[in-house]
Amino acid sequence: MYLTPSELNSHLYRESIDTISREDEAPILAAIDAAISEARGYLTAYDTHALFAAEGEARNALLLLFVKDIAVWHFVNLCNAGTDLDLREKRYDRAVSWLRQVQKGEVVPEFPIIDKDGDGKADGAGQYIYGSNPKRNLHI
Numbered sequence: 001m002y003l004t005p006s007e008l009n010s011h012l013y014r015e016s017i018d019t020i021s022r023e024d025e026a027p028i029l030a031a032i033d034a035a036i037s038e039a040r041g042y043l044t045a046y047d048t049h050a051l052f053a054a055e056g057e058a059r060n061a062l063l064l065l066f067v068k069d070i071a072v073w074h075f076v077n078l079c080n081a082g083t084d085l086d087l088r089e090k091r092y093d094r095a096v097s098w099l100r101q102v103q104k105g106e107v108v109p110e111f112p113i114i115d116k117d118g119d120g121k122a123d124g125a126g127q128y129i130y131g132s133n134p135k136r137n138l139h140i
Contacts, residue, residue: 002052002059003032003067011072020079028075035071039063042099045122046111060109066095 005028008017021027040048051063073092076085101107113122 002036002054003064003071005029005032008032008068008072008075011068012076017075020075027078028071031071031075032067034074035067038070038096039067039099042096042103043111045103045114047114050112060111062098062109063111066098069095 005017005025008028017028036052040052043051051060054060069088069091073088073095076088098107102109115121116123
């Protein structure tokens, strides 16, 4: 499992987790699954199966941090008992912002690429740069 409920203790106190979940692990597991699915949606240019199959020290630390932020945001929306929703929302927004930057190619993390043919290069169409020159106004 990529992220376990006990690892969320770095982002949310155990007492708050127990209060919100009413000591049922299903809501926290649902929040973790939702967070992984949300992050996976932004990272389709990378080998998401390898990314989210990693365990322990093999996981990317920054991605793990942001997946935790997203999971906690989805989880605390059940009830705000003993947690600061503004802080959680800011951390969620930061995590999604980073994922969008990765998606756009503004941030290039060291993630495994999709390489089914084994040539060492990413499969697929690659990145396209598009745009145009600024509009010119000619005054006569």
